[in-house]
Amino acid sequence: MRYLFKRHLMVYILFIILVAGVLPAYAGETGDLPDVNDLIKKGKLAEASTLLRKEIDAHPENVEAYQLLGRVYLIEGDEVKAxxxxxxxxxxxxxxxxxxxxxxxxxGLILIKDPKKSNIGLHFIKKYIREKGDKGQEAASSLYAAGVDMLGANRFMAHVILDRTLVLNPSYEKDEDFYLSYSVKSIQKSADLVEGGKDFLTRFPDGRHVPEVLYLMGEAYSELRNHQEARTYFQRLIKEFPETEWGKKAVTDLKF
Structure with missing residues (x-):
């Protein structure tokens, strides 16, 4: 009995040793990848790339590692490597x-939020849309959000993104919030802002953003040194919307 017990014990120990030797090698194929995903989400792309290339060197057939490395390259904006x-x-x-x-x-959705790489992000999204044309409206929603987020950082790129949004989903023409961003707030040149403001007021004469548009148009005319037109818009703003933020701002800034 004692002999059999020792024999079974030895077999069990050998089994544990074998399993312990095999599992790490197998786990290496995917074990580090959850950590890599976390690094990618945190924007630590160099670290993620290093881990993935080591993983690929160790396991050349690891599809997931290649896929994640391609994703890293795309987020870096390197389409050739990806x-x-x-x-x-x-x-x-x-x-x-x-x-x-x-x-x-x-x-593309990640890069489009980066003012320095938003053009690459837009290129990637266009590439997706070309291949998945039926997903155009789905992409439009994401582009709309990205365009609005971009307003404070890069108005030119914001307008480019919003313009693409409108192409994908023309119904946004009827969305007052969208049109405010598209025709007024994303415009860089004062002369173009004036035209965009007129367009907005024609489309949404009773819109809730009319006071803001009147104020921005008044400022634009001031920058164009057309003080008479600037005064006209500020006076209208003060007369029609005296209790609004923009009406009070016009008075406070002596823009009348």
Whole structure:
């Protein structure tokens, strides 16, 4: 009995040793990847890239590692490297080919919020839309939000994004909030803002943003040194909307 017990114990110990030796090697294929995902979400792309390249060196057939590395390259704005990596993924897993456009879309939504890379982000989203034309309105919603977020950082790029939004979903022409951003707040040149303001007032004569538009148009005319027109808009603002933030601002700033 004692002999059998020792024998079973030895077999059990050997089994544990074998499992312990195999599991780390297997876990290496995906074990570090959740950490990599976290690094990507935090924007620590260099660290994520280093871990993924080490993972690929150790396990050349790890599709998920290649996919994540391609995602990192896209978020960095390097389409050439990303495309090369995705080609490798497709050579291993043909099913990934249908998912590539979604990778571009995801990266585009991230990059479009970066004033320095928003043009790349827009390019990626356009690429996605070309391949998934039926998703145009879905993309329009995301672009709308991105365009509004961009107003404070880069009005030119904000207008480009909003213009693309309108192409994808023309119904936004009837959205007062959208049109305020598109035709007035994203405009850089004073002369263009005046025209955008007139367009807005024609479309939404009783809109809740009329006071703000009147004020911005008055300022634009002042910058154009057309003080008579500026005075006309500020006087209208003070007369029709004296209790609004913009009416009070016109009085306080002596813009009448």
């Amino acid at each position: 495309s090369s990596v995705f080609d490798k993924v497709i050579s291993i897993d043909k099913g990934f080919e249908d998912k590539v456009s979604s990778e571009y879309y995801g990266a």
